[in-house]
Amino acid sequence: MLTVTGLRKRWGPVQALDGFDLRIEPGEVCGLIGHNGAGKTTFARIVAGLEHPDAGTVVAAGTNLTTAPRSARRLIGLAPQELALYPTATLRENLRLYGGLAGLRRTELRAELAAAAEALALTDVLDRPIATLSGGQQRRAQAATVLLPRPRVLLLDEPTVGADPTTREALLRLVRTRADEGAAICYTTHYLPELEHLDATLAVAASGRVIARGNRADLLDGLPGEVTVTFTGAVPDHLAQPSTPPGELRFSAADPAQALARLLRDLGPDTAKVRTAAIREPSLDDLYRSLAETHDAA
Numbered sequence: 066m067l068t069v070t071g072l073r074k075r076w077g078p079v080q081a082l083d084g085f086d087l088r089i090e091p092g093e094v095c096g097l098i099g100h101n102g103a104g105k106t107t108f109a110r111i112v113a114g115l116e117h118p119d120a121g122t123v124v125a126a127g128t129n130l131t132t133a134p135r136s137a138r139r140l141i142g143l144a145p146q147e148l149a150l151y152p153t154a155t156l157r158e159n160l161r162l163y164g165g166l167a168g169l170r171r172t173e174l175r176a177e178l179a180a181a182a183e184a185l186a187l188t189d190v191l192d193r194p195i196a197t198l199s200g201g202q203q204r205r206a207q208a209a210t211v212l213l214p215r216p217r218v219l220l221l222d223e224p225t226v227g228a229d230p231t232t233r234e235a236l237l238r239l240v241r242t243r244a245d246e247g248a249a250i251c252y253t254t255h256y257l258p259e260l261e262h263l264d265a266t267l268a269v270a271a272s273g274r275v276i277a278r279g280n281r282a283d284l285l286d287g288l289p290g291e292v293t294v295t296f297t298g299a300v301p302d303h304l305a306q307p308s309t310p311p312g313e314l315r316f317s318a319a320d321p322a323q324a325l326a327r328l329l330r331d332l333g334p335d336t337a338k339v340r341t342a343a344i345r346e347p348s349l350d351d352l353y354r355s356l357a358e359t360h361d362a363a
Contacts, residue, residue, distance in 0.1 A: 066089060066090055066091045066093075066125070066126055066217060066218060066248075066249030067087070067088065067089040067112070067123075067124070067125050067126075067218045067249045067251070068087075068088045068122075068123075068124045069085060069086060069087045069088070069108070069112065069121070069122070069123050069124075070086055070121055070122050070124075071084055071085070071086065071120060071121040071122065072084070072085040072086075072108065072111060072118050072120070072121035072122075072123070073085075073118060073119045073120040073121055073273075074104075074107050074111065074116065074118050074119050074273075075119055080272075080273055081104050081107040081273055082104045082107055082108060082111070082118070082121075082273040082274075083104075083272060083273035083274055084121075084273070084274050085104060085108055085121070085270070085273060085274055085275060086274075086275055087108070087251075087268055087275055087278070089218075089249040089250070089251055090249060091217075091247045091248070091249050092244055092245065092247050092248070092249070093244065093249055093250065093266060094240065094241070094244045094250045094252055094260075094263045094264070094265040094266070095249075095250065095251050095252065095265060095266050095267070095268055096252050096253075096254065096257075096259075096260035096263070096265035096266065096267050096268070097251055097252065097253045097254075097268050097270060098253075098254065098255070098257065098260070098267065098268070098269055098270070098349070098353055099269060099270035099271055099353075100271070103270040103271050103272065103273070104270055104272075104273040104274075105222070105253045105270055106145075106146065106222055106253075107273075108270075109143060109145070109220045109222045109251070109253065110143075110145075111123065112125075112130070112141060112143075112218070112220060112251075113138070113141055113142075113143035113220060114130060114134055114137070114138045114141070115143070123137070124137075125137050125140045125141050125217065125218045126140050126217050126218065128140060139167070139168065140216060140217045140218055141216055141217075141218045141219075141220065142167075142211040142212070142214065142216030142218070142219050142220065143211065143220045143222070144207055144208050144210075144211040144219075144220070144221045144222060144224050145222050146222050146223050146226060148203055148204075148207050149207065149210075150195045150203065150206060150207060150210070151195060152194065152195045152196040153194055153195075153196060154194065154195060155191065155192050155193060155194055155195070156182075156187060156190055156191050156192070156193060156194075156195060156198070156206050156209075157178070157191040157192055159195060159206065159210060160178045160181070160182070160191075160206075160209060160210060160213060161174065161178065163210035163211075163213060163214075164177060164178060164210075164213045164214060167213065167214035167216075168214065169213070169214055177213050177214065177215070178213060181209040181212055181213045182209065184212075184235070184238075184239045184242070185205040185206075185208060185209050185212075185235050185236070185239060186205065186231070186235055187202065187205055187206060187209060190202055200227060200228075200229075201228055201229040201231060201232035202232075204224070204225070204226075204227070204228045204232050204236075205232050205235060205236065207224075208221070208224055208236055208239070212239060212243065215243070215246070215248070216248065217247070217248055217249065218248065218249050218250075218251075219240075219243060219248050219249070219250045219251070220250075220251045220253075221240065221250065221251070221252045221253065222253045223253055223254055223255065224236055224252075224254075225237075225254065225256060225259065233259070237259060237262055237263060240252065240263060241263055241264075244263075252265060257348070257349035257350055257353075258349075260281075260349060261281070261349070265281075266278075266279065266280050266281075267279060267280070267281060267284055267349070267352075269284075269352070269353060269356050271356070276356055277352075277356050281349070284352055285347045285348075285349075285351075285352055287319070288347035288351050288352060288355060289317040289318055289319050289321075289347060289351075290317070290318060290319075290320075290321035290344060290345055290346045290347050291315065291316070291317055291318070291321060291344070291345040292314075292315070292316055292317075292318055292321045292324050292325045292328070292342075292343075292344055292345075293313065293314070293315045293341075293342070293343045293344075293345070294313070294314045294315075294325070294328065294339060294341070294342045294343075295312055295313050295314075295339075295340045295341045295342075296312050296313075296314070296335075296338045296339060296340055297312070297338050297339075297340050298312065298338060299311065299312060300312060300313065300314050301332070301335045301338070312340075321344035321345065321346065322344055325342055325344055329342070
């Protein structure tokens with residue numbers, strides 16, 4: 066549905082994109098993660114037609130953005146980080162405007178407007194000016210303007226920044242619904258648990274390129290987990306670590322459950338001093354740190 070190949074973009078001395086490749090299939094939510102400056106927002110703006118790349122191609126649902134820009138842009142929706150709403154106009158007026166620009170007319174526009182408002186818990190505030198809405202309501206309103214025409218390719222650039230739990234839950238639920246309906250979705254976020262909630266595949270960006278791509282299980286496979294054990298009193302001398310708090314033992318292990326079982330078995334009489342024991346399986350945070358460190362060292 067979305068195929069991006071070899072995107073390059075330079076801003077003066079900064080190489081924002083340096084051979085950025087990404088493919089997202091229909092019905093897929095792709096979580097795009099990376100540190101600030103990795104090229105995520107530049108990628109989204111180019112795909113949405115707001116910036117021109119120095120090199121590379123963008124193809125949405127078989128339509129090339131370079132050779133058929135108007136046709137391609139009709140297939141793509143972008144929710145940027147910054148709010149792009151008219152503050153003195155009502156929410157209904159904003160949605161009518163954005164829906165009309167996307168090609169929706171009359172009956173279809175009214176139906177999609179009502180559906181988006183209901184899905185994002187905005188029905189009761191449709192006739193209030195944007196400036197009078199809460200921050201969470203404004204964030205949902207922004208998403209509604211993009212989701213309204215049901216684009217086949219959807220780019221969400223940190224859509225829940227500063228959002229309250231109600232807003233986050235409503236957005237995630239609707240994003241998952243749109244993917245189930247067949248949209249190809251690129252979801253950029255620093256809140257990695259959201260990607261687990263969405264059952265997203267992952268693309269990790271660094272220095273203007275995608276350095277890892279796949280599903281969560283495959284990318285986490287082989288990463289170490291963590292074992293934490295606290296003791297009543299000091300940690301046994303042969304296990305003491307100068308960098309951990311008194312009474313706490315913490316270490317990484319490829320199989321944290323087996324490592325904990327082995328530790329408890331080998332403690333002997335010191336087992337009676339164990340107060341708590343916990344394991345933590347590898348997370349998306351661990352994945353990103355590992356990939357970033359490997360990339361920086363290369």
